[in-house]
Amino acid sequence: MKSLIRILFIGVAFLCLSLNDTNAQSSTQANQSKMFDVYETYAGKDGFTTVYITPKMFELFANMQLEDEEAQEVVSIVKNLKGIRILVYDNEDETEDDDGNTLTVRKNLYDPTTLYNEFTNLVPRDFYEDLMVIKDDQTNVKFMVHETSPGTINELLMLVGDPDSFVFISLAGIINLKDISKLGNSVDIDGLEHLNKLETK
Amino acid sequence: MSHMDYNKIKQLLELYWEGETSLEQEAQLKKFFNQDTNFIPEYLRPYQPLFRTFEAYQEETISTGFEAKMMATLQAIQVEEDNETTNKATDTNAQNMSIASAAPTIHMPNPTKPKNSIVQSLYPLMSIAATLLLLIGSIYIYTGTTTNNGEVATINGQVLDINNPNDRKKAFEATKMALTMLSSKINTSKKHLKHLNKFNQSTQILKSKNRK
Amino acid sequence: MNLEEFNKAVFPMQNKLYRFALSMVSNNEIAEDIVQEAFIKLWKTRDRLHEILNLEAWSMRMVKNLCLDHFKSKYRKTMLFEVSYESPAAQATPQKQAEVTDTLQQVQNVLKLLPEQQAHIIRLRDMEGYSYKEIAEILQIDINVIKVNLHRARKAVKKEIEKNESYGL
Numbered sequence: 392m393k394s395l396i397r398i399l400f401i402g403v404a405f406l407c408l409s410l411n412d413t414n415a416q417s418s419t420q421a422n423q424s425k426m427f428d429v430y431e432t433y434a435g436k437d438g439f440t441t442v443y444i445t446p447k448m449f450e451l452f453a454n455m456q457l458e459d460e461e462a463q464e465v466v467s468i469v470k471n472l473k474g475i476r477i478l479v480y481d482n483e484d485e486t487e488d489d490d491g492n493t494l495t496v497r498k499n500l501y502d503p504t505t506l507y508n509e510f511t512n513l514v515p516r517d518f519y520e521d522l523m524v525i526k527d528d529q530t531n532v533k534f535m536v537h538e539t540s541p542g543t544i545n546e547l548l549m550l551v552g553d554p555d556s557f558v559f560i561s562l563a564g565i566i567n568l569k570d571i572s573k574l575g576n577s578v579d580i581d582g583l584e585h586l587n588k589l590e591t592k
Numbered sequence: 593m594s595h596m597d598y599n600k601i602k603q604l605l606e607l608y609w610e611g612e613t614s615l616e617q618e619a620q621l622k623k624f625f626n627q628d629t630n631f632i633p634e635y636l637r638p639y640q641p642l643f644r645t646f647e648a649y650q651e652e653t654i655s656t657g658f659e660a661k662m663m664a665t666l667q668a669i670q671v672e673e674d675n676e677t678t679n680k681a682t683d684t685n686a687q688n689m690s691i692a693s694a695a696p697t698i699h700m701p702n703p704t705k706p707k708n709s710i711v712q713s714l715y716p717l718m719s720i721a722a723t724l725l726l727l728i729g730s731i732y733i734y735t736g737t738t739t740n741n742g743e744v745a746t747i748n749g750q751v752l753d754i755n756n757p758n759d760r761k762k763a764f765e766a767t768k769m770a771l772t773m774l775s776s777k778i779n780t781s782k783k784h785l786k787h788l789n790k791f792n793q794s795t796q797i798l799k800s801k802n803r804k
Numbered sequence: 805m806n807l808e809e810f811n812k813a814v815f816p817m818q819n820k821l822y823r824f825a826l827s828m829v830s831n832n833e834i835a836e837d838i839v840q841e842a843f844i845k846l847w848k849t850r851d852r853l854h855e856i857l858n859l860e861a862w863s864m865r866m867v868k869n870l871c872l873d874h875f876k877s878k879y880r881k882t883m884l885f886e887v888s889y890e891s892p893a894a895q896a897t898p899q900k901q902a903e904v905t906d907t908l909q910q911v912q913n914v915l916k917l918l919p920e921q922q923a924h925i926i927r928l929r930d931m932e933g934y935s936y937k938e939i940a941e942i943l944q945i946d947i948n949v950i951k952v953n954l955h956r957a958r959k960a961v962k963k964e965i966e967k968n969e970s971y972g973l
Contacts, residue, residue: 435749442766444745451754452764465768477770492919523781532777549774560770572782574775609962611955615933638965645911649931654822654836659815662840666807666847 430478430559438500442477446564464574472564480506480557497555507531507552510559519548529554536566544568598633605639622647805850813853814846817860820932821867827927828871830912838870861941868924868942914964922957925950 434441449469469475482503484496514535522534530553537546544566551558601624607613608621625632625643632640745752745763752759805813821842825835842863846853856862915923924943928934936954940947 440748442745442747442763442770444763444767447754448745448752448760448763449767451760452767461772462764462768465764465771468771469767475767475770477766490919490921523778525781532781534778534781547774549777551777558773560774562774568778571771571775572778574771609955609958611951611958615935618930618933638968642911642961642965646930649823649827652823652826653819654839655832658818658836658839662815662843663807663811665840665844666810669844669847670807 430476433478433480433506436500438480438482438498440477440479440481442475444475446473461574464570468567468570468574471566472562474561474563476559476561478557478559482555501557503552503555503557504531506557507533507550510550510557514548519546522547598636601636605636805853810847810850810853813859814843814863817863818843820860821863823931824864824927825867825871827915827931828868829874834874838867838874841870842866858941861938864928864942865944911961914961917964918957918960921945922953922960925954926957926961929954 430441433439449472452466452469480501480503482498482501484498511533519535519537522536523532524534525532531551533548533550535548535550536544539545545564547562547566547568549558549560601621604613604617604621608618613621622643625636625640626647629637629640744754745759747762747766752763754760818839821839822835825838826832829835829838845866846863853859915926918926921943925939928939928942929936934942936947936950939950943950
């Protein structure tokens with residue numbers, strides 16, 4: 392009986408090792424794992440939207456018939472990306488009353504600032520360092536990077552917490568901040584407005 | 593169709609926008625607009641798609657297998673419901689029996705202990721095996737969250753299909769949105785920092801001025 | 805009530821319920837799932853079905869609510885990113901001519917611009933041919949409100965059509 396248990400335990404240990412070997416390809420994943428546990432916890436919960444896209448999908452973007460310049464710029468950026476993960480918590484819901492008036496309802500399922508703090512605390516500081524931190528009286532924005540060598544960013548994290556939303560974006564790959572910042576207009580668009588616009592289509 | 597008929601249609605259409613048409617009149621309009629486009633005067637053609645849409649919807653039907661599938665599902669539910677009621681019945685029977693056993697000696701077997709002695713001796717091993725399976729399972733799930741299981745993209749956990757143009761579009765839009773937001777936040781953050789720098793500069797100047 | 809009786813009472817409504825769901829979710833599979841859900845719900849309360857005065861109105865209302873739930877649910881978030889470059893009708897009605905499907909999409913878009921209640925009223929009136937009284941019962945709103953909203957909805961649709969025309973769309 393005892394020897395059987397011993398064999399079983401050795402077997403499991405072996406499995407663990409082999410699984411880790413094939414999966415922990417880069418320290419990236421090991422380090423991101425804690426954050427992604429939290430990410431996975433929230434994915435699928437009411438109010439949350441999560442998106443995960445890999446290079447295979449990015450490759451296809453290049454083949455899409457894209458008309459505007461901005462779209463082409465997006466394609467040129469994603470060519471160098473290994474992956475993008477997005478998690479958004481939107482505290483507001485738009486509904487309509489019987490007269491067809493739009494009402495904005497606060498879900499209040501989660502507090503965006505608390506989410507912001509939770510995620511921020513989970514980011515391993517030995518792997519990522521602060522790039523930019525902006526604190527408004529209502530909004531928190533944090534950019535963090537992982538550099539393989541000075542000036543070469545291969546991972547970028549953005550966390551935004553404002554009264555009505557929390558956004559977490561993670562980009563992995565060869566990241567050129569200059570190219571990315573050329574994308575948006577210089578006008579500060581509340582990114583979530585985009586989400587809502589797509590919704591009404 | 594004669595000139596007069598077109599006028600009639602035009603009038604009906606006006607009533608239609610006002611919400612003043614009867615169902616029969618609406619049917620007339622639908623019938624008119626469902627003709628081939630060539631029979632419809634140009635000034636009325638813009639409204640053809642609307643009425644055609646309404647007609648098109650009328651022709652939508654649920655898939656042919658639906659009814660059969662539905663009947664099977666409902667039957668299964670009924671069976672489940674029946675089982676629940678019989679289980680409840682046996683439970684109450686067992687309860688009644690145990691109450692009865694408190695009274696004059698009625699020997700009732702204890703239903704929880706397995707009678708079979710072989711089964712009994714295997715229990716500890718089975719529980720270890722179960723724990724191990726759970727452990728292996730959780731390791732798999734754990735690594736699953738941090739690795740690409742061959743998925744190309746997911747939205748809210750739902751895997752997108754590379755071969756589906758709509759899925760590709762969705763993925764693209766999401767990417768574009770994320771990058772655009774990233775971009776605009778980077779830009780505004782930079783602006784904030786610039787202001788901060790200016791502020792720092794001006795305080796430095798003030799300080800140095802004060803020293804003089 | 806046994807399955808056969810239920811069948812007789814409920815199944816004749818299946819296409820009406822399906823079309824209504826389809827007009828809201830624009831996807832055959834989802835629409836079918838919703839009708840299935842509705843039938844299951846009805847089946848589970850089959851012993852009380854005879855208490856419902858107008859089963860059709862009741863069922864249509866149920867479908868409407870299920871569609872709304874669908875939009876609120878997890879799946880909805882996928883639709884947050886939904887960009888329908890391809891007409892859903894193209895997938896839904898392969899037997900229709902190509903020219904209809906483009907404009908079908910256009911009309912769908914127009915309906916989506918309407919406030920929810922108005923869109924429902926147009927669907928029930930123009931797609932299904934329900935009377936004002938029947939619509940009032942399905943949506944559980946006053947018949948005068950329906951008339952007013954129908955007028956508003958149609959005017960909005962007209963405006964949208966004419967706007968698209970002037971843009972040469």
